[in-house]
Amino acid sequence: xxxxxxxxxxxxxxADRLAAAWPARTAVYEGPAAEAVGxxxxxxxxxxxxxxxxxxxxxxxxxxxxxxxxxxVVCVDEGLHFAVPLLGGHGxxxxxxxxxLSEVLGTRPVVTTATDxxxxxxxxxLDLPVEGEVAAVSRAILDGSPVRLEADRPHPLPxxxxxxxxxxxxxxxxxxxxxxVRPDGGTTATLRPASLxxxxxxxxxxxxxxxxxxxxxxxxxxxxxPASVALLSTVDAKADEEGIVQAARxxxxxxxxxxxEALATVPVPNPSAxxxxxxxxxxxAEAAALAAAPGGTLIVxxxxxxPEGRPAMCTVAVARRAVRGRLALVGLGxxxxxxxxxxxxxxLRRASVVVGLDQYLDQIRDxxxxxxRIEESGLGAEEERARTAVRLAREGLAVALVGSxxxxxxxxxxxxxxxxxxxxxxxxxxxxxAALAAAALLGAPLGHDHVxxxxxxxxxxxxxxxxxxxxxxEADLVVTFYNPRSRGRDWQLPKALDILAARRTPQTPVGVAxxxxxxxxxxxxxxxxxxxxxxxxxxxVVTVGNTATRxxxxxxxxxxxxxxxx
Ligand code: SAH
Numbered sequence: 234x235x236x237x238x239x240x241x242x243x244x245x246x247x248a249d250r251l252a253a254a255w256p257a258r259t260a261v262y263e264g265p266a267a268e269a270v271g272x273x274x275x276x277x278x279x280x281x282x283x284x285x286x287x288x289x290x291x292x293x294x295x296x297x298x299x300x301x302x303x304x305x306v307v308c309v310d311e312g313l314h315f316a317v318p319l320l321g322g323h324g325x326x327x328x329x330x331x332x333x334l335s336e337v338l339g340t341r342p343v344v345t346t347a348t349d350x351x352x353x354x355x356x357x358x359l360d361l362p363v364e365g366e367v368a369a370v371s372r373a374i375l376d377g378s379p380v381r382l383e384a385d386r387p388h389p390l391p392x393x394x395x396x397x398x399x400x401x402x403x404x405x406x407x408x409x410x411x412x413x414v415r416p417d418g419g420t421t422a423t424l425r426p427a428s429l430x431x432x433x434x435x436x437x438x439x440x441x442x443x444x445x446x447x448x449x450x451x452x453x454x455x456x457x458x459p460a461s462v463a464l465l466s467t468v469d470a471k472a473d474e475e476g477i478v479q480a481a482r483x484x485x486x487x488x489x490x491x492x493x494e495a496l497a498t499v500p501v502p503n504p505s506a507x508x509x510x511x512x513x514x515x516x517x518a519e520a521a522a523l524a525a526a527p528g529g530t531l532i533v534x535x536x537x538x539x540p541e542g543r544p545a546m547c548t549v550a551v552a553r554r555a556v557r558g559r560l561a562l563v564g565l566g567x568x569x570x571x572x573x574x575x576x577x578x579x580x581l582r583r584a585s586v587v588v589g590l591d592q593y594l595d596q597i598r599d600x601x602x603x604x605x606r607i608e609e610s611g612l613g614a615e616e617e618r619a620r621t622a623v624r625l626a627r628e629g630l631a632v633a634l635v636g637s638x639x640x641x642x643x644x645x646x647x648x649x650x651x652x653x654x655x656x657x658x659x660x661x662x663x664x665x666x667a668a669l670a671a672a673a674l675l676g677a678p679l680g681h682d683h684v685x686x687x688x689x690x691x692x693x694x695x696x697x698x699x700x701x702x703x704x705x706x707e708a709d710l711v712v713t714f715y716n717p718r719s720r721g722r723d724w725q726l727p728k729a730l731d732i733l734a735a736r737r738t739p740q741t742p743v744g745v746a747x748x749x750x751x752x753x754x755x756x757x758x759x760x761x762x763x764x765x766x767x768x769x770x771x772x773x774v775v776t777v778g779n780t781a782t783r784x785x786x787x788x789x790x791x792x793x794x795x796x797x798x799x
Contacts, residue, residue: 234258234259234260234276234277234278234279235255235258235259235260235277235278235279235280235281235330236259236260236262236272236273236274236276236277236279236280236281236304237251237252237259237260237261237262237273237280237281237283238262238266238269238270238273238280238281238282238283238284239261239263239283239284240265240266240269240283240284241283241311243283243311243312244283244284244311245261245283247283247309247311247313247338248261248281248283249261250337250338251281251334251337251338254337255337260273260276260277266284266288266292267292270282270289270292270293270296271296273304274293274296274303274304277304278304278305278325278326279304279305279306279307279321279325279326279327279330280293280304280305280306280307281306281307281308281309281330281334282306282307282308282309283309283310283311284308284311285308285310286308286310286317286319289306289308289319290319293306293319293320297320300321300324301324303320303321303325304320304321304325305318305320305321305322305324305325305326305327305330306318306319306320306321306325306327307319307327307330307331307334309334309338309340310340313338313339313340314340314341315340315341315342315343316331316334316335316338316340316341316342316343317331317342317343317345318330318331318342318343318344318345318346322344322345322346323346323348323355323357323358324357328342328344328346331343331344347371347375348371348374348375352582352602352603353374353375353393353394353602353603354390354391354392354393354602355371356370356371356374356408356422356424359390359391359424361410361424361425361426361427362424362425362460362461363422363423363424363425364422364423364425364460365409365421365422365423366406366420366421366422367422369406369420369422370406370407370408370420370421370422371422373405373406373420374393374394374396374397374408377394377396378396378405378406379396379397379398379401379402379405380396380397380401380405380406380407380408381398381399381400381401381402381403381405381406381407381408382397382398382399382401382407382408382410383399383407383408383409383410383411384399384409384410384411385410385411385412385413386556386629387556387558387628387629387630388410388424388426388556388629389557389558389559389585389626389629389630389631389658390410390424390585390631391582391583391584391585391602391631392584392585392601392602392603392604392605392606393408393585393604394603394604395603395604397604404419406419406420406421406422407419407420407421407422408421408422408424409421409422409423409424410423410424410426411423411424411425411426411458412425412426412428412429412457412458412461412553413456413457413458414453414456414457414458415456423458425458425460425461426461427461427462427463427554428461428463428553428554429452429457429461429462429463429551429552429553429554430462430463430464430465430466430522430525430526430529430551430552430553430554431448431451431462431464431465431466431522431549431550431551432465432466432467432517432518432519432520432521432522432523432524432525432549432550432551432552433448433465433466433467433471433477433480433517433518433521433547433548433549434467434468434471434508434516434517434518434521434535434547434548434549435467435471435474435476435477435546435547435548436511436546436547437474438476438546439474439476439477439546439547440476440546441475441476441477441479441480441483442476443476443538443540443546443547444476444477444479444480444547444549445480445483445484446538447536447537447538447547447548447549448462448480448484448549450536451533451536451549451550451551452533452551454533455532455533455551457532457533457551459484462484462486463486463554464481464486464487464488464489464525465477465480465481465484465486465487465488465489466488466489466490466491466521466522466524466525467488467489467490467491467517467521468490468491468492468493468496468508468512468514468517468521469490469491469492469493470493470512471490471512471517472488472490476546476547489525490521491520491521491524491525493512493513493514494513494514495524496514496516496517496520496521496524497513497514497515497520499516499519499520499523499524501515501516501519501520501523501531501535502519502531502534502535503516503519503534503535504516516535517548518535518548518549518550519531519534519535519550521550522550522551522552523552525552526552526553526554526555527554527555527655527656528554528555528656529552529553529554529555530552530553531550531551531552532551532552532553533549533550533551534550535548535549535550536548536549536550555656556628556629557629557656557657557658558625558626558627558628558629558630558631558632558657558658559583559626559630559631559632559657559658559659559660560622560623560626560632560634560649560653560657560658560659560660561580561583561584561631561632561633561634561659561660561661561662562634562636562640562641562645562646562649562650562659562660562661562662563577563580563581563633563634563635563636563640563662563664564577564635564636564637564638564639564640564641564642564644564662564663564664564665564666565577565593565596565597565635565636565637565638565664566637566638566664566665566670566750567637567638567665567666567667567670567749567750567751568596568637568748568749568750568751569750569751572665572670572750573597573664574662574663574664574665576662577662577664578600580633580660580662581597581600581601581633581635582600582601582602583631583633584601584605584631584632584633585604585605585606585630585631585632586605586606586607586608586625586630586631586632586633587601587605587606587607587608587632587633587634587635588608588609588618588621588622588625588632588633588634588635589608589609589618589634589635589636589645590609590610590611590612590618590636591609591610591611593635593636593637594607594609594635596637597635608621608622608625615645615648616648618634618645618648619634619645619648619649619651619652620648620652622634622645622649623649623652623653623657626653626657627654627656627657634646634649636664637664637667638664638665638666638667638670639663639664639665639666640661640662640664641661641663642666642667642685642715643687643689643715643716646661666685667713667715667746667749667774668683668685668713668715668774668776670746670749670750671713671744671746671749671756671774671776672713672744672776674744674746674749674754674756675744675746675756675758675776675788675789676744676758676785676788676789676790677788677789677790677791678711678742678744678776678778678782678789678790678791679711679713679776679791680790680791680792680793681711681779681781681791681792681793681794682708682710682711682779683710683711683712683713683791684701684705684710684711684712684713685712685713685714685715686698686701686702686705686712686713686714686715686729687714687715687716688714688715688716688717688718688722688725688726688729689715689716689722690722690725695725698725698729699728699729699732702729702732702733703732705733706732706733706735706736706737707736709736709779709780710779711776711777711778711779711782711791712733712776712777713774713775713776713777714726714729714774714775714776714777715774716771717769717771717773717774717775718766718769718770718771718773719770719771723766726766726769726775727766730743730761730764730766730777733761733777734761736780737761737777737778737779737780738761738780739760739761739762740760740761740762741760741761741777741778741779741780741782742758742759742760742777742778742782742783742784742789743758743759743760743761743764743775743776743777743778744756744757744758744759744775744776744778744789745757745759745764745768745769745773745774745775746773746774746776747768747769747770747772747773748772748773749774751772753772758784758787758788758789760784761777776789778791779791781794
């Protein structure tokens, strides 16, 4: 819950606005400021104080207990100019809250947390548990002094600055990425990847304590960190086994289950007769660990609990997951910065490698984190680019493959996914494709059924393209032509327009949109009879209306087809 504290009329108006926008997430605290802040501090995860920063500091200071548990506090001035995260910028979510409420209130977030302000990823923002000397290592990273990176294996982290690397001097602070517990010499912060899967077999009635003890023992003996356990895995028949469910809850991880038939097919070092008789697979712990870690390896073979004075009821085994990289397919939109989605921006900053055509990379270079590796190439070489992106993701990196408009529309997503296996995570970020950006300029040409057709016959035989244009003519679809015309390909557009003209009147509206949202943008609404194809080039889309499309006040309008409209 977000507690909203206001004492003046202006503050209360602002608080009410936020409460109206986020009714389920907020509670307004009224009354004298000190008392309201006290109650909200105790009851809420986050506070927004519509007070001066000084007043907020004085009210909150006596209540502070611990960075890990104190709520995030954002202070908003009554004039609604600024939103200042005062406490809990990362952990308390105050930086993010200041950004979000600024969208509602029109304030400007004033973020002073060093890692955010300098665009270096904070060690506590990487979605991985972090332990050890976090503050000292963060400080060194911020100061630009060398930090030695010791990663057991690649991990899909965002770009780290160049001074964080494997070759830093031996006495430099250390950033370790590892699931292994090691005695730390010197200043070390350790990020714990979610790399371990614990397979659990159990008899009916096993206690959570017996499971947890055995898990802890298995991890400790192998020198593995419990913070790296990603999940518990078992056989379907044990999905409701209370001891396992409770143990998982205490470890803060989910439980996955597998059918006995599936587990029976997993080769394991230590099969046995008992589980075969009980649940129909010669192995539960080892097989379930491996089944939930495809491509991974068994690092702790099956071991049994040894409770005093009664038979063992639990077995566990531990597998390490294969390295799993991340491939984001990111559409950058038609060109203008404000048509790049916030999610695309986040993904660009999430990546450590960005792959794409040089002209698209120019569009977003300034958004990348310092230290981001750039793999750019010129026109053509699409498959090469796709293959590079997938290869880097397979190596375990966080890769963003970028393209203009939407990355899946006549673009890189399909060649990339044709190459990619299920050994990498894939994240798609939709972008504003040229047809939509153009439509917004032209009016409402896509108000009814529509289709996009690329006129590029470099990779598609012209017969196929022509058949599709005929079908669109036949079906009376609005058609947007991508790749309509270039110096070497000048007869295709007139030919396609002729095919449509056979089924539409010469007055059918046609929209031409060039360089949409770029500095050289222009557009025009004309007709099939009057279109001058020589104005069309490769940074243009051409949208041809259907038989109902009209020109209204110079705009192209395709009726939605509701009866009441006409
Ligand atoms: N993935 C892109 C399309 C790539 S195909 C997208 O979703 O938009 C390239 C064609 O897209 C160009 O030949 C042109 O027809 C069209 N195009 C791309 N950006 C454009 C823009 N800003 N204005 C007009 N047309 C554009």
